[in-house]
Amino acid sequence: MTAQFGPSYVRAIAPYVAGKPISEVAREFGLDEANIVKLASNENPLGMPESAKRAIAQAASELGRYPDSNAFELKAALAERYDVPAEWITLGNGSNDILEIAAHAFVEKNQAIIYSQYSFAVYALATQGLGARAIIVPAVKYGHDLDAMLVAITPDTRLIFVANPNNPTGTFIDGPSLEAFLDRVPRDIVVVLDEAYTEYLAPEKRYDSIAWVRRYPNLLVSRTFSKAYGLAGLRVGFAIAQPELTDLLNRLRQPFNVNTLAQAAAIAALNDEAFLENSAELNAQGYRLLTDAFDRLGLEYVASDGNFVLVRVGNENDAGNRVNVELLRQGVIVRPVGNYGLPQWLRVTIGLPAENAAFLAALEKSLATASA
Numbered sequence: 320m321t322a323q324f325g326p327s328y329v330r331a332i333a334p335y336v337a338g339k340p341i342s343e344v345a346r347e348f349g350l351d352e353a354n355i356v357k358l359a360s361n362e363n364p365l366g367m368p369e370s371a372k373r374a375i376a377q378a379a380s381e382l383g384r385y386p387d388s389n390a391f392e393l394k395a396a397l398a399e400r401y402d403v404p405a406e407w408i409t410l411g412n413g414s415n416d417i418l419e420i421a422a423h424a425f426v427e428k429n430q431a432i433i434y435s436q437y438s439f440a441v442y443a444l445a446t447q448g449l450g451a452r453a454i455i456v457p458a459v460k461y462g463h464d465l466d467a468m469l470v471a472i473t474p475d476t477r478l479i480f481v482a483n484p485n486n487p488t489g490t491f492i493d494g495p496s497l498e499a500f501l502d503r504v505p506r507d508i509v510v511v512l513d514e515a516y517t518e519y520l521a522p523e524k525r526y527d528s529i530a531w532v533r534r535y536p537n538l539l540v541s542r543t544f545s546k547a548y549g550l551a552g553l554r555v556g557f558a559i560a561q562p563e564l565t566d567l568l569n570r571l572r573q574p575f576n577v578n579t580l581a582q583a584a585a586i587a588a589l590n591d592e593a594f595l596e597n598s599a600e601l602n603a604q605g606y607r608l609l610t611d612a613f614d615r616l617g618l619e620y621v622a623s624d625g626n627f628v629l630v631r632v633g634n635e636n637d638a639g640n641r642v643n644v645e646l647l648r649q650g651v652i653v654r655p656v657g658n659y660g661l662p663q664w665l666r667v668t669i670g671l672p673a674e675n676a677a678f679l680a681a682l683e684k685s686l687a688t689a690s691a
C-alpha cells in the first residue's frame with residue numbers, strides 16, 4: 320500500500336486554476352506567441368506603468384541584499400495616501416498572501432469561515448488549507464447576499480470574506496449596504512473586505528472603506544497592485560486594519576514577503592495617478608464595447624464593476640469549455656469558470672481595443688461553429 324501523506328483536508332483541496340500562459344497555448348495549438356491575445360487573468364492590458372519600470376531599473380542594483388522586511392518607504396507612502404498610521408498596514412506577496420495570512424491568523428482548524436457562492440476561489444482554498452469549515456452562502460443574482468451571510472453566522476464563525484467587486488462575477492455591493500452589514504457583524508468576527516478591483520469603480524460608486532477601518536476594529540480591507548496598478552507579476556498587496564489585527568498578521572507574515580523591486584515599483588505606481596485614470600477610462604470603454612456586442616449577439620452577461628465580464632456562451636452543460644477550446648484554437652485565452660460552478664460561462668478580461676475586437680471576432684466564429 321502506498322503511503323498517504325498530509326491531512327485529509329489538504330488532500331481534498333482542488334488546486335487553484337490559473338489563466339493559461341501565452342507560451343503554453345502557443346505550444347499546444349501551434350500558434351505564434353505574438354498573435355495570441357490573453358484576457359484570462361484580469362491583468363491591466365496597459366502592462367506596467369513607465370514610472371514603475373524606471374523605479375525597478377534604479378532598485379536593481381540593490382538586489383544583492385535582502386529587501387526591507389518592514390517596507391518602510393512603501394508603508395509610509397500608503398499611510399500617507401490613506402491617512403492611517405503605518406502600523407495599520409500589512410504587506411503581502413500579492414493580496415492572495417494577505418487572504419491566506421488572515422485565515423491563518425484569525426481562524427483555528429474546525430472553526431468556520433463564511434463566504435458567498437461564486438466568490439473568489441482563494442477563500443475556499445484558504446479555508447480548506449486550515450482544515451476550517453466553509454459556510455458557503457447561496458448567491459443572489461450572482462452576487463453576495465449580505466443578509467443571508469449574517470443569518471449564516473454560527474457561534475464558531477471567526478471570519479467572513481466579502482469581495483467587492485467580486486471575481487469572477489463582477490458584482491458590486493454599494494457602500495451603504497456594506498456599512499449596514501458591518502454594523503451588524505458581531506465584533507469578534509473578522510470581516511475581510513477584498514477590494515482588489517476598487518480602483519475601477521465609477522466615481523459615483525466609490526465609498527470610503529478606510530473610514531470604516533477606523534470605526535470597526537474587526538474590519539480588514541485588502542487591496543492589490545496587481546490590477547489597475549499594472550504590477551501583477553511583481554506580487555504586491557496590502558491590508559489596512561487596526562493594530563489588534565495587523566499585529567497578528569505580522570506574526571505570521573514571512574519576513575521578506577515583498578521583494579525589493581516590488582516595493583520600489585509599488586511606490587512609483589501609487590503616485591502615478593495619470594496611469595490609474597487612463598486604466599479606468601480604457602476599462603470603461605472596453606466594457607461598453609464588450610457588453611454592446613454581447614447584447615447584439617443575444618448573450619447573457621453579468622453587469623460588472625471590475626476589469627472583466629462574465630458571459631454565458633451557451634445553454635448546454637459544458638458550453639464554457641467547448642467555446643473556450645474554440646477560442647484557444649484562434650489564439651484567444653479567456654477563463655472558463657466551471658470550477659466556480661458556472662460551466663456555461665466564460666470570464667473575459669477587458670483588454671486593449673484591438674484585443675477586445677480580436678476576442679469578439681473569435682467568439683462570433685466559435686459560436687457559429689458550435690451551432691453548425
Ligand code: PMP
Nearest residue numbers: 413414415439486515543545556
Ligand atoms: N482578490 C480578488 C477578488 C481577485 O480577483 C484576485 C486576483 N485574481 C486577488 C484577490 C488576488 O490578486 P493578487 O494576489 O494578485 O493581489
